[in-house]
Amino acid sequence: MKHILLVENHSVVRLATLFIIRDVLPVLTSWEADNFPDALQVVSAQKLDLILLDINIPDGEGFQMIGKFRRLQPDVPIMVFSAIDEEIYALHYLKAGANGFLSKSSSTQEIRTAIAAVLINGRYMSEIVQHALLSSNIPGARQGNPLTALSQRELEVMDLLLQGKWTKEIATFLNITGSSVSTYKARIFEKLGVTTVIELYQRVAALRE
Structure with a gap:
């Protein structure tokens, strides 16, 4: 049985996301938090197999949230699941310690794939993130936005x-x-x-x- 924490302040999004997760993992125990302090309490009290983290939550602390989770559970996979611009922010959150970054505009199938990938391999990068990573390693390639x-x-x-x-x-x-x-x-x-x-x-x- 997997133990998952979903950190999201919109109840409708939490409901829809948990529905998709249960399609991938029919047997699981889940916790929900709609703000960062409550999320920290769960992470400090429960051994987790995955944290799905929205960034724009009440009392959120941006990149620092990853490190605070890591200090409580160093090995827990953390998937950022957010509406913020994937091309701009994803690599920074991966460098901050996240195991993956998934846009809320992703298809249901991509969400399933990402969750499974992080649980099995400990890492997920969408095609957009892979392209951004490749571009960041090519001198003179960073153009546009x-x-x-x-x-x-x-x-x-x-x-x-x-x-x-x-x-x-x-x-x-x-x-x-x-x-x-x-x-x-x-x-x-x-x-x-x-x-x-x-x-x-x-x-x-x-x-x-």
Whole structure:
């Protein structure tokens, strides 16, 4: 019997996802959490075979969530299952320690395949992620959407800026200095060709359309 935690704050999505999982694993024990603190409680109390993790959840901590799960259960497979841009974020979450990244726009069959792959082989990468990985290893191949040029830390700072966080708040949240936040902010602005947070918001919104 497999033990799975589904971290997702939309009840309809949880219901549909569990339906698909049970098609792959008819016999399983599942836990659900609609926010990050509750998810941590489950991971600290139950031995799990898989964590399916949405990123945009209440009290979520972005890339840091992977590390906190790992400190509680170092070997548990973690599959990010999210609506955030796969091409931009997937490699960063894999580098942060996730075993796979699956878009919520994936077909039912791809979801089944991904879950089975992670449980059997401990890794899953969609064709989009494989292409992004290949491109990242080819000098001069990173073109197109400038968001793909941002580092993991720059993406974290950018997302917090877009949430309206101030420099001091970002520094506290990421456990870095205020000067480091300012440095990352300057790099983000330069890479995206903007000079203010308002322009950043407009630029990112356009790039994600």
